[in-house]
Amino acid sequence: MLKEVRPAIVLVVLLTAITGLAYPLAVTGLAQVLFARQAEGSLIERDGKVIGSDLIGQAFTSDRYFHGRPSATLGADPNDPSKTVPAPYNAANSGGSNLGPTNKALVERVQGALERLQAENGSAPVPADLLTTSASGLDPHISPEAALVQVPRVARARGLPEEPLRQVVNGLVEGRQLGLIGEPRLNVLALNLALDRMAAQPR
Template structure:
């Protein structure tokens, strides 16, 4: 029996060493060497202060900033509670929340219609991007709050639009954190 058990234990110890130590260290080291920014969370740093991540949305509530999508993650943009709302399209609770958010956003931005991403959350609840259409309807509110021409805000949005990958994968989008940082650089306020 010992002669049959010994090869199993040796193989188990070897595989534990390879898959539990060698492989993770090789992957971590390779990622740090080849993609250091991505491996460390794609952090956005200003003057040695971490402002956020390019990959995780965060809340901006002041009128002088672009607002992100609605978040269903925890109490809002809680990366530890990433999830969607899990409410179906016929859910009264979801429809009431969308109607209230739409009314609030229409009043804040002085518009009569909104793009879908302005009142819906992403699957993770942490989407860092918004559509260019949603960014552009916010331009009037931001220009007024900062005392700058609306055309300047719209030009900033257009300059920040990221096109679909290879021209076919995804939709045009704007990263809210990067857009707000560029806005602060152009018109501090």
């Protein structure tokens, strides 16, 4: 019997060593050499301090900043660990809300967001990506239309003319990958950092 079992044990140990140790270490090492920034999480620093990542959105709420897509991610309730509470852009619990289009809670949330955005940004049509969450709940991008509709609010809050803000938005639009994949988009954190740099420049 040992004769039949021993090859199976050897095979399990060998495959565990290859797929569980050697392969992950090799891939990690190559990534660190060839794509160091991406392998470290595509982190963004300001003044030597990490303030975010290119890959994960943040909850900007001030009128002085452009706002990203809503996030449906959840986190543990600090008062009751067996329950969850909304925790926008929680990378430890990525996921959408899974609410259907006829769900009352979803309809009320979208309607409330629409009314708030119209009050903040005027009567311009509100792009869908400012009302709907992404599948991951972590999307760091918005469409150019979603950024441009926010320009009047940000300009008012910062006491700036609108045209320079439109130029900043248009200058940061990322095109489709390889010219084919995805849609034009802007990284909200990069856009808000550009705003802060613009405000720091002497006029």
